Amino acid sequence: MQVRNGKKAEIKRKIFENEGKTREKSGIRNLKIRKGLFISFEGGEGTGKSTQVGLLADKLSEQGNLVHITREPGGTELSEEIRKLLKTTSDVDPITEMLLMFAARREHFVKSICPMLEQGYTIICDRFYDSSLVYQGVLKNIPIEQIVQLKIMTLGDFEPDFTIILDIPPSIAKERIQHRQLYLDNYDMMSENEYDIIRNGFKKIAEIFPFRCKLINASGDEKKVFSRICKVIEKFMVQKV
């Protein structure tokens, strides 16, 4: 099953319409007093996000940047507890799951992300809000407008400066996970069909937000993938200065 083309336009319209409406109602101001950069990594399971996050952090640190690695759900004590619960509880209701993801995110955002950006850190985050659009919206069919409302409530206008989306065929992803991990959690055990829906969901995100998202072919060895990432990050950094 794939995200149909008509559905892509609908998702896009709903994201933009609802962000506008909710922002007007809530009166949330734009949170733009930040000095650092926020880079998120997205993609399905087994795409190699964590490895690439580490490689990029090393490279940016070597270049003299203050770098902080984090992840979602997670990033603070409470958010990590929520992560553990989500990973080990089976059959969580989709709306409960979404609310827990956003509770973890709000805590992470307020207690860690905002203060560190103000201190000038470059934050590299393994998953962020785009994962909610794909997993809760596209995979679990929660209406996009509800997800966008929660996003505005918890993050205001905040958006990542740059998002790398790692893309590989589900069959390779499944194989990688089975070879790499001894323990498979609820999310790792999804079917290949679900992996496919997630993959297509992220492709749509890359099309909807071309100004901040870059889809990267994550097949092949990790050095090759990293050099693809470096190329787009270098371009992005040049545009930023």
Ligand code: TMP
């Ligand atoms: P991961 O750290 O292995 O990527 O596991 C986190 C899981 O949580 C992953 O399967 C995606 C899922 N997830 C959501 O469903 N919604 C979200 O908003 C986030 C951040 C993650």
